[in-house]
Amino acid sequence: GAVVSQHPSWVICKSGTSVKIECRSLDFQATTMFWYRQFPKQSLMLMATSNEGSKATYEQGVEKDKFLINHASLTLSTLTVTSAHPEDSSFYICSALGRGTGTDTQYFGPGTRLTVL
Amino acid sequence: AQRVTQPEKLLSVFKGAPVELKCNYSYSGSPELFWYVQYSRQRLQLLLRHISRESIKGFTADLNKGETSFHLKKPFAQEEDSAMYYCALSVGGGSEKLVFGKGTKLTVNP
Numbered sequence: 001g002a003v004v005s006q007h008p009s010w011v012i013c014k015s016g017t018s019v020k021i022e023c024r025s026l027d028f029q030a031t032t033m034f035w036y037r038q039f040p041k042q043s044l045m046l047m048a049t050s051n052e053g054s055k056a057t058y059e060q061g062v063e064k065d066k067f068l069i070n071h072a073s074l075t076l077s078t079l080t081v082t083s084a085h086p087e088d089s090s091f092y093i094c095s096a097l098g099r100g101t102g103t104d105t106q107y108f109g110p111g112t113r114l115t116v117l
Numbered sequence: 118a119q120r121v122t123q124p125e126k127l128l129s130v131f132k133g134a135p136v137e138l139k140c141n142y143s144y145s146g147s148p149e150l151f152w153y154v155q156y157s158r159q160r161l162q163l164l165l166r167h168i169s170r171e172s173i174k175g176f177t178a179d180l181n182k183g184e185t186s187f188h189l190k191k192p193f194a195q196e197e198d199s200a201m202y203y204c205a206l207s208v209g210g211g212s213e214k215l216v217f218g219k220g221t222k223l224t225v226n227p
Contacts, residue, residue, distance in 0.1 A: 004160075032213065043203065043219040044161075093161070097213055104213050108153075108161040 002028055004096045006109035013084055014117055020080045021112045023094030029074035030096035034106065035067070038091040050077040084116040119144045121206050123218035130194050131226050138189040138221045140178075140204030149207040150180055150187040151215070156200045164189075164202070174198070194225045 003026040013019050023033055031052045036044040048069050049057045056069035066088075068080040077096075081088050091113050095106040120143040130136050142148055152164040165173045167180040167187060178189045187204060204218040 034214070043217045046214060046216070049214060095161075105163055105166075106213065106215060107163075110160045 002098050002105070002107045004094065004107045004109040006092075006094055006112050008112060009110060010113040010115075012115045012117065015085050016083055018080055018082045019084055019114060020078055021092055021094075021114075023077045023079070023096070023109055025075045025096040025098075025107070028096070028098050030077075030098065031074060032097040033071060033077040034095045034097070035069060035077075035079050036093045036095070038093060038111070040091075044093060047079075081114065084114070086116045089114055089116045119206055119208050119216045121204050121216050121218035123202075123204055123221050125221045126219070127222050127224070129224045129226060132196055133193050136191050136194040136198070136223065136225070138202050138204075138223065140187045140189065140218060142185050142187065142204075142206050144185075144206055144208065146208070148180070148182075148185075150178070151205040151207065152176070152178055152187075152189050153203045153205055153217075154200050155203070155220075161203070194223075196225045196227055199223055199225045 033050040035047045050071040071077040093111040095108045150167045154164045205215045
């Protein structure tokens with residue numbers, strides 16, 4: 001149980017276009033999902049917290065208009081990179097918060113490799 | 118500010134040797150610490166959390182508030198333990214946000 005999927009697993013796009021990445025919790029409902037960015041050989045950096053039915057909370061330095069997040073249902077959050085540029089090329093990872101008995105755990109997706117030409 | 122430091126980028130040991138992956142944190146609140154592991158070509162997965170005080174795959178980690186550390190230990194490393202290990206701090210407040218360290222790549226040689 002507690003599987004999180006991401007689609008697509010990789011995408012190549014031209015500079016100036018927009019790209020949408022989906023994050024789904026397959027067998028549980030997640031009111032909270034998180035979006036991370038990982039540069040090569042570096043750690044995961046939290047970009048934003050996505051809450052179902054409300055606006056996402058962005059971390060300092062992350063452009064809201066650049067990285068649009070929508071959490072329209074309890075099993076789906078999307079990240080849209082608008083007007084992508086080469087510097088947006090990165091590995092984007094989502095996680096979904098599973099509520100357990102007394103403990104909460106983040107379950108991670110496999111990541112999406114974005115390359116902007 | 119919240120910060121997690123993993124001083125070793127790379128750690129190499131031989132099979133059967135003890136291994137310790139270091140993690141130090143900086144946080145003014147009550148910390149909740151985690152170790153996540155990422156095996157080759159796989160997603161990040163939770164290895165253990167300090168509040169559970171459990172041993173997973175032979176690994177243990179003890180939270181030392183005095184030294185602000187949460188080192189991961191295993192007495193006898195196995196080749197299948199080779200992976201990337203990330204220490205993470207939950208900054209809580211009900212948000213369950215995680216701050217990750219930069220990770221340590223563990224290689225267990227035969």
